[in-house]
Amino acid sequence: WRCDGHVGRSYHKPVKGFVMTLKGSSSTKMQLPKTRSRGLALAQRYLVVQLCLVREKSFMMELGVCDAEGTRRRLVFSTSFSQMASTPLHGQIPLCFMEALCGRWCNVVFDLSELTLGLFRAKEFKSLEHIL
Structure with missing residues (x-):
């Protein structure tokens, strides 16, 4: 990291x-890998993150994904977003449900394949390249 x-x-x-x-x-912030010049190339469809958020602070996490055609895209999750939005290379996903869980540990499961398909109409999820 x-x-x-x-x-x-x-x-x-x-x-x-x-x-x-x-x-x-x-x-x-924390970033994995240390430098973005070399991606993670993790092919697993699901990413599970354990979080315990503070109510007064906003939270943001960025996942860099690559599709089967080699196109790199960014998925940005934040407690500050009120609605979902996307462009061809960037998706914003609200984490408003996390406010009810502030102060408690929870496992958040990200289905990277479904997110890539749903937000970008990409052919197929290939890999997770970075976590920020």
């Missing part, structure tokens, strides 16, 4: 393990 801003690792009793904590401004 490449970490910018106030990113730390701390023990969280309810989880009984270590978690990554992001504090500070919107410039605080």
Whole structure:
């Protein structure tokens, strides 16, 4: 991971393990892989992310995906978005349902194949290239 801003690792009793904590401004972020010049090339259809959000703070996550034709696209999920929108290379997906879960740990499952097909009418999901 490449970490910018106030990113730390701390023990969280309810989880009984270590978690990554992001504090500070919107410039605080984690990126995988460290550099985007080489993508992840993860072919799994599903991505599961464990999150515990803070009510007063907005949250944004970007997933870079590649379709079967090699076109790279960005899926941007945020608690700040009120409605879904897309262009040929960029999709915005609201996470408004997460507000009810603030302060609690939850597993969020992303079906990358369905998101790619539904937002971009792309032929087929090939791989996950980056997480930001």
